[in-house]
Amino acid sequence: MxxxxxxxxxxxxxxxxxxxxxxxxxxxxxxxxxxxxxxxxxxxxxxxxxxxxxxxxxxxxxxxxxxxxxxxxxxxxxxxxxxxxxxxxxxxxxxxxxxxxxxxxxxxxxxxxxxxxxxxxxxxxxxxxxxxxxxxxxxxxxxxxxxxxxxxxxxxSFRHLATPLVDTYPERHRDEIEELDGWLNPVVNHGVGAAARPGPDGARARTALLHAFAVLDERLATRRYLVGPTVTEADIRLWVTLVRYDVGPNATRAINPGLHEYPHLWAYARDLYALPAFRDTTDFTTFTAAGAEIPDWHAPAVRAAA
The missing domain is CATH 3.40.30.10 (Glutaredoxin)
Structure with missing residues (x-):
């Protein structure tokens, strides 16, 4: 070849x-x-x-x-x-x-x-x-x-072979996980890139993204995770976008001053980063824009009880 x-x-x-x-x-x-x-x-x-x-x-x-x-x-x-x-x-x-x-x-x-x-x-x-x-x-x-x-x-699918640290897709919460994904996936996961662009399309994407952040911030003021009492796929799907936000799409602060503008959302993101499964699968050097300053992901996160 x-x-x-x-x-x-x-x-x-x-x-x-x-x-x-x-x-x-x-x-x-x-x-x-x-x-x-x-x-x-x-x-x-x-x-x-x-x-x-x-x-x-x-x-x-x-x-x-x-x-x-x-x-x-x-x-x-x-x-x-x-x-x-x-x-x-x-x-x-x-x-x-x-x-x-x-x-x-x-x-x-x-x-x-x-x-x-x-x-x-x-x-x-x-x-x-x-x-x-x-x-x-x-x-x-x-x-x-x-x-x-x-x-x-x-x-x-591997419960007969391995004991999970946590059930991230519990049957009783699957409908809620997928309902959240139906909203967050287009607006946040896919919308964050568009939100950093100029023009009317970028403005619409920014409005939708920041509204989603505000709703999430309010939701996370009284609960530790998005769905239920433990980490689920809903948290995982959102978090991979949050960890890249201020060093990628928002590196030049083209969208807003930073994730810290939403204190509960920012504390939630740091709380998840403290878990080895999240922290150990993250390499900031692979997705941080040149010259971007990495926020303090090790800062203590005071969270609501699960």
Missing amino acids: PGLSPFSRLATPVDPDTYGEYRIVRRPDDPRPLYRFSARLTDNSPAGFTPRAGRYHLYAGWFCPWSQRVTITRALAGLGDIVTVSYVDNHRDGRGWAFRERYGPDPVNGFTLLRQAYEATEEGFDGHISVPTLWDRATAGVVSNNFKTIGIDFAT
């Missing part, structure tokens, strides 16, 4: 001049979803993707909030010895994500580009190559690159 080092199992450096910028190419008549692989891990999986120790490997990216959602859930579900994980390089060119020296080679397949995992699964693959990607050693193919369902399966 062109562009790969002949001396190692690592990709050559990022080279947009040679390979161009990464682009998602979708034909207008292609009805398939952006995240094309979405099989589930269940005991009765039609494709045979049953939850078993050592069978699955997660390809992740430290820089990526969608990946971090899954790695946080993996930690809280107690899957450290059940599902292995490795990381792609933080930068890409037209070849997509790759394995380079900083995080080492692919420990499972020896791939140099993540693209190879997709091409091994679907010959001539022409869709989006993303992290997280869940790989199945048994069938030598991609199970899923749907970050939402990977997280749910990690939270629910």
